[in-house]
Amino acid sequence: SGGAGGLAQWVLVELQGEVEPRQSSGLAGSLLGDLHYTREGVPVLIVGHHILYGKVVQLEKPFAVLVKRGAGESGPAGPHTHYTVTALIKTKLLFKTRPKPIITNVPKKV
């Protein structure tokens, strides 16, 4: 949905700790995981074989996403660098509980 004056609205996902790539190839282009919402609106994130439960938080101080433009270019009046507001972030999905491993193969007691 469009935001104020047609500005894109993004969502922030906040994770505790760090995300590491499975392979050493780096994060770009890789799949992070699956995001679901329960019927009660609770966000659930599945990353690798971990499951994280979070909550939707309306940001008291919204964020603006700035994109730097014209960096390095110099006109007659000097550098043209400026920042334009690309998107607004008013909501974040906060995941701060410990990730729980999803165990699919529970060995039977012998």
Next chain:
Amino acid sequence: SLVIRGEKDEQAVLCSKDKTYDMKIADTSNMLLFIPGCKTPEELNADQASCDIIHSQIAGFSNNYWELRRCRPKLKKLRKLLMEDPYEGPDSRKDQTLTFSKYNTEDLLSLIQASEEEILHQLQVIDACKIEGYWRILDFDYEMKLLNHVTQLIDSESWSLSKVPLRTCLEELGSLEPREMIEHILLSYGRKYIDDGEVYFEMLEDKICRAIAQMLLQNAVKFNLSEFQEVWQQSVPEGMTARLDQLKGLALVDKSSRPETIFLLKVEDLPEDNQERFNSLFSIREKWTEVDITPYIQDLCAEKQTVGALLTKYARSSMQNGVKVYNSRRPIA
């Protein structure tokens, strides 16, 4: 759009069209991922029908973000730049030589850490004018010369101080000074209005008396108060009353000396930073009453901040002869 302003030795500020913000980087140990187009539970509820997987891309991630806090525009530099080359009038030999200390609006926008509106407003407050496309401040002596032309004309024509006609001023004084300068001095020291199609000025008593006081006070370190008041009243235009309260932020009376004295102390000459300002004031005088110090700290107040709050933060109070006074929290060198 927003602009970040600051030279290499300054702390960056972010400016909108009319506001200025201090910028600080905030670190978090959490990872922040930003996802364009990600839907919230409320947005998805409406869409009961589809059970498809929505492929979303994470645009990026970060450990830090910029935090903005609204701050006072940093305008002291504006006066400093314009004072590099004050305009001394068309006859001044100075202007005929090439000087590079001239600034137009674009220059000021890239050098001053404030929003455009705040800069333009301040230019008006300090009575700057545009001469040949550059913003200029008048040299004080030249400014007084212009003011004197006008007040003498008002006197010789016996005009009311609240109805000074622009047209006649330009006619009578146009041979002495540039018309733009005559109009500028009237705009600086008067309130413009139109009556019956003609432009008039209501002269500003407080501002004129204040300027004349400055002219008198700048000639010595300090003056005997009662002598000064006498000379001052004689120097202001007929019909105007010189009062000490007109000198707030310009001069300070020393009531502890015998006889009482007065000396020039201009708030615009003092540091812009809060702590430095208080240090400077306390090194000039050890203990201040609230009435005396207020004109010298009023401009430090942030949005919704009071002088009282500033005093609580930067000073310590005590009682002296039944009067509350403020002194420094720390020893001043």
